[in-house]
Amino acid sequence: MRFSGWRVLREGLTGNKGWAPHWRDPEPKAEYDAVIIGGGGHGLSTAYYLAKNHGMTNIAVLEKGYLGGGNVGRNTTIVRANYGQQGNSEFYSHSLKLWENLEEDLNYNAMMSQRGIINLFHSDGQRDAFARRGNMMINQGDDAELLDREGVRRLLPYLDFDNVRFPIYGGLLHRRGGTARHDAVAWGFARGADQRGVDLIQQCEVTGIDIENGKVRGVQTTRGAIRAKKVGIVVAGRSGQVAAMAGMRLPIESHVLQAFVTEGIKPVIDHVVSFGMGHFYISQSNKGGLVFGGDLDFYASYAQRGNMPMMEHVMEAGMTLMPMIGKAKVLRSWGGIMDMTPDGSPIIDKTDTEGLFIDCGWCYGGFKAVPGSGFSFAHLMATGEHHEPAAKYRLDRFRKGRGLMDEEATGSQHNLH
């Protein structure tokens, strides 16, 4: 079924009786050409692009819970391509281009909203660092503008320009950045993959990876053994546990990142605003809630919930930067599990086991990478060759010190990125 305004109209007039499931619930087959472990955003997009770009349709996505139940459904929905390091720059650039055509591609309204992202800076030194990043963005072919204080004031008149601990010197504006409706992205990819014949299997937890003579043979699951020629691990938040099934140790420590949403209020923030000194970023959802977050809680965690000190710090940052949001009330807070790597950048690579691939380490930047990650990972799984925009996301870069992409420049401590 194709979705469109006409379809909504027709169904509305006929009692909404014609709607069909967005995806099937098939029983797992005994064997697939490829199996994707993990039905989150990245896993679903990998399946979609395997089917669409590489004609691999005899594949399955195995999800231990429900589709899109991980970080893709618990984030602050920001989409951007404003990275400063070689390796990241080209990857996110490619991903953003996929976002820009996602609705047409998927026939699903993911509400990609290119409302612009402004990264504020608060000193001459920060301005120069942002200039270096902005120039990298333009070198890559993306958009960036350096705003001075008055330029920021024109866009964000509600910031506190006069009585603030860290005065606003200006901002780096990335107009093509914005937000998207997170759940819809997962569902759109799921529906797209399902329509191309991919089996999406929920409530199916992988309990083991079968390896013989250095080659992957399939997986053990709570719904039985499944043979596969290729297996891709795409399980943000559980990467270490699943990789351990194949005897691997990863350069990852899992951390909790909290996010917050307020009660709905009438439109008041039209952009995505990021305040580096306070590790605070905010946007307003189409439903009216202010969606915002801050830094990691900083301790390793799988609990998907945070604690008060970081929550308060985030609120403090909001109050010093834009005290007009003070009377908005936080409705809900939640935490996601972040795969933190030693340079803050992800991994899309083969493993030492033939046929076994891994896509992990997205830190807290995984949402915007959903299309790009799936596209590149599918390319790697299908062809055995690294996709050019993701070619630097190697596992061995830490050991060799080659091609590190340390955007935050904080070094090899996992939680500092």
Place this chain on the structure above:
Amino acid sequence: MRIDCPMCGSRDRREYYYQGGAVMLARPAPDAGEAAWDDYLHLRENPAGETEELWQHDGGCGAWLVVTRDTVSHEISNVALAEDVKRAMRKAS
């Protein structure tokens, strides 16, 4: 979250700095080789369960601590001074 500092007593998490796995206590010899150093700095067991971590009570007494904590329940079962743990490690080796 509260951590029971062996010096200061039970204190709010906000007084503490987290560094990472307590593996950082076991610094390899300079010539231990690439794999040992990769292990030390990058690779992590990262268990969903109990683990030993390094924290510093930087908003309090300044002591570095080895905290045994569950990463799923956040329950803390032991806190020791890092210097004591390190001394014991030396004795044992």
Place this chain on the structure above:
Amino acid sequence: MRLAGKGLVDRSTPVQFSFDGTTYKGFAGDTVASALLANGVKLMGRSFKYHRPRGVLSAGSEEPNALITTGKGAGQEPNVRATVQEVYDGLVTRSQNAWPSLDFDVMAVNDLGAPFLGAGFYYKTFMWPKRFWEAVYEPVIRKAAGLGALSGKSNEDTYERAYAFCDLLVIGAGPTGLMAALTAARAGADVIIADEDSLLGGRLNAETGAVGHQSGAAWAAAVVAELSSMENVRLMSRTTVTGAYDGGMYGALERVNQHTSHRGGGAPLECFWRISAKHAVLAAGALERPIAFQNNDRPGVMTAGAVRAYLNRWGVTPGKRVAVFGNNDDAHRTARDLAAAGVHVVALIDSRNDVAVPDFDGRVFKGAQVCNAAGRKELESITIRTATGEEALQVDCLAVSGGWNPTVHLTCHMGGRPTWREDIQAFVPTDGSIPNMTVAGACNGVFSTQQCLNDGVEAAKAALKALGKKNADVEVPKAEDAPYQMSPLWAVAGKGRAWLDFQNDVSVKDIKQAAVENFRSVEHMKRYTTQGMATDQGKNSNVAALAMLADATGRGIPETGTTTFRPPYSPVSIAAMGAGAQGHGFAPERWTTSHKRSVEMGAPMIEAGLWYRPSYFPKPGESTWRQSCDREVGYVRNAVGVCDVSTLGKIDIQGPDAAKLLDFVYTNMFSSLKVGRVRYGLMLREDGFVMDDGTTARLGEQHFVMTTTTAAAGNVMRHLEFVTQALHPEWEVSFASVTEQWAQFAVAGPKSRELLNGLLDEPIKGESWPFMACGPVSVVGVEGRLFRISFSGEHAYEIAVPSRYGASLFDILLKRAEEMGGGAYGMEALNVLRIEKGFITHAEIEGRATAFDIGAAKMISAKKDCVGKTMAARPGLVDEDRPQLVGLKPVDAAKQLTAGAHLFERDAEAVRINSKGHVSSVGFSPDLGTMIGLGFFARGPERHGEVIRMVDHLRGVETEVEICHPVFLDPEGERVRG
């Protein structure tokens, strides 16, 4: 309508407030909802999506419909629950999410379009034409969405945060909580009891049953009085415990002045408490749930318990002709109480066949259901379906009870999932969900008052035992002990829309449609339909929606899923949780001793690692910062300049192993440094990248003073603690930050020695203080320290005195410098001076630079191990193709350099793959008459003299630059030694 002689409001204190411009009268103790109902106002809000007219549903913070906006100007506060907001004289309130008025709302047209606006419709449309999403559809949707509005003005109210500690935190002050608090308090425990209501007592204030020999309300008041008199008890009314966190930490919001007109000054509007409790008793009660039927959202349809609360607590009847509809015995009390108060109870409709009902003067329908309601802005009639057919009844209020849901919310905050109990058709907390918390009373599924009182005592005893305290004797009074009997009824079958989530306009049909479209997981259903995503977090509707999903998918409720809730229990303002941070409170401000004088001199102060430092010191006649900067550079190059450098980190290191420590944290050797000398040192992170640099002076055989950069001072201190505690506890060494102890000033320039000699009690003679010498000095009678070091390449010193003398010394230095044709210089000049000499700062060692990159590979001593040495040798860190430090100057001296620009080969296109480096620092050199810069370029050191291209797309600058040695001035270093 207010009833004479009923309720607990203070009739001697009338209050006037306004709603939508009309002034109403109420009494102290009224909420906006009770006062409006007393005045016959039923329409209080509009729903989110279809803008359906809505009245009050509940009498508590779970209210989904009666959300209003209070206050004016910057004090405007959206989404206030009319059921919580107390009235006070002068309170201004208005309705929201309606235009032009609550009574006539244009957006109500959405309701007519409902067939096209069902669950998830927006995922299927608005995709064509492509650019219409951002240009047309999204703006319209955004404008229509949202509830109330923020003022857009900066907050002007005071908010507060505070900490509290206790042995026992009792959450909820109903019969269970009061009894628990009393039991624990009498046993001597340190108790906090918190309740979100203004009046403690919980349901006791809303019911007519007796406790002991008095009314429930009177008993509660007596217990509250006793608790208030005890020193070991803190009573917190108007305080909602909003979240449960690790280690017995709880968040709580106290509405300190939301019920008064007191604003501004020191008086906080709200206080966010961080409560540390050794044990907790959750006695949060239960919430009544509605039943879904067609048009069950009409103003006048309320929960049965809310009707009793308005009647018994506030002396208000929400209607003159009331019907009661329920599936449980509890609903009967509403009929009984209304009838006893003289209100006309038209009918009692019980969905069960075989039940005993109270005796009252009205019709009784057993085995019947209300299947429809009529009256758009006010309930006019209901339709009852019995075994024999349908019948309409004229009523203006319908009290509904679908049973009670225990308030499990806090027990879910740490990941706990509640357990389904078939007998009460509800979820109850799962044991152990929150460590050291005992759940008691109605929130544990215990519903009679007597059982609640008993349970409160038991919970307190369990807590006392855990706390190691002895029990105290507490007599439990007698109270109502009727069993709670119910039979599930979630929704009445029928056509039309039966509402579940009132605020988000989610109907039973939406849940069913979601199931059809294969959103069968609870999480999928919630997200697809927005069920439970409204401001009540699904408190009123989640369980019924789950039942509907179970029904639609042919599963039982527990197999379908469970409900979970995240903090906060009820919404908390950002201002409260971030209290104190607005303006300058976000981070400490660090002032040097020369701060005041610098500000007086008109210097713009800039932020550096929490410190403030002067950017430059403008003089009359200078119109640009560059003019000031050039002049200040000239001071140093030609006469003498003075600069406060106190912000640099200073660490005093002493002990037998002090030199060993330095050898380990620095790449180069310090054990060989002579006493009385200073050496530059480079520090790496363990991953091999540069962490910091600075000079360290040896004051004694076992005594060093290390200098760090301003920004890295804290990190370096932590690093030293790590090394000495976690890696080498055997070393006998101590260190302390002395950054704050010393005010330190750079005195730089050819006349620096002359200037200092006027102040030093023992002047510097000849080579008594050679370059890199250090030691104690006496500065006009004050013991100080002198270091012959230079960050400008000039003959220079840094002089330090105890901070109490800092301001005074700065003044004296300035005066003398000015007499010699010099003066103060700020950060801009300092930057130019150091670039001219190729000295690096954090613009160069920004965290990704290696010793190799900055040309300091040889500083990594081969003779010893040090932090970072092994990893710095990784192949990627010493790759010949890495961009390395170079000097840059424009080929055309008039051209501009900009920091942050990228560097390319002369003929290469300025695109990513061609970028071979970047510009890190720039400044205008008055001596050279051109801009100069430092930067990094691949194989740069091999290419001095070659011309490359700098491109700054952002600033529109493109300049041909020559690669040169990073030292632009005095490469032999004659001046610094001279």
Place this chain on the structure above:
Amino acid sequence: MVELIQISPCAGLLPITLGSVTLDEQDVGRLTSLSPFGDASDLSAALEKAHGCTWPKPNRSTGKDGGRCIWFGRDEALLIGPAPDMGLAKHGAVVDQSDAWAVVSLAGPGAVDVLARLVPVDLRDAAFKRGHTVRTQVMHMNASITKLGTDHLMIMVFRSMAGTLVYDLKGAMAAVASRG
């Protein structure tokens, strides 16, 4: 003749009284940080001999006005009042910190309530008695807090943060005063 003039960290900022609580700067004499190179016992003995106060246990202070020694962190104590005996330096680092700290006293009924707005430690008499001391935080600043008596506390933060200390305490004092 030039002369160096002394200025105290809170000059021009204090005293302040709001409600029943008064905040004032305290001149406590010399501040000397003491840290043993190894075990503290020798240093403790020397300390007692020279100044009459022993090495304090964690969270405790020894001595009295004019010669007080407060625990100041791991392996660190702060000698308050007298100029340190030079013999102490044989057993550990002796570092003059007289100018490094802003020292204020907060006194009057409600002083503990004021600090409860800013300090994440229970400072009520039952938990924090006269002579007890803690290293903790005041809002965002690392601090040392010592109880000198009921409703009487000594608070120390880095000298450069004196302005912020007064700002934070003043706000908390006003909030407490407003509750009456």
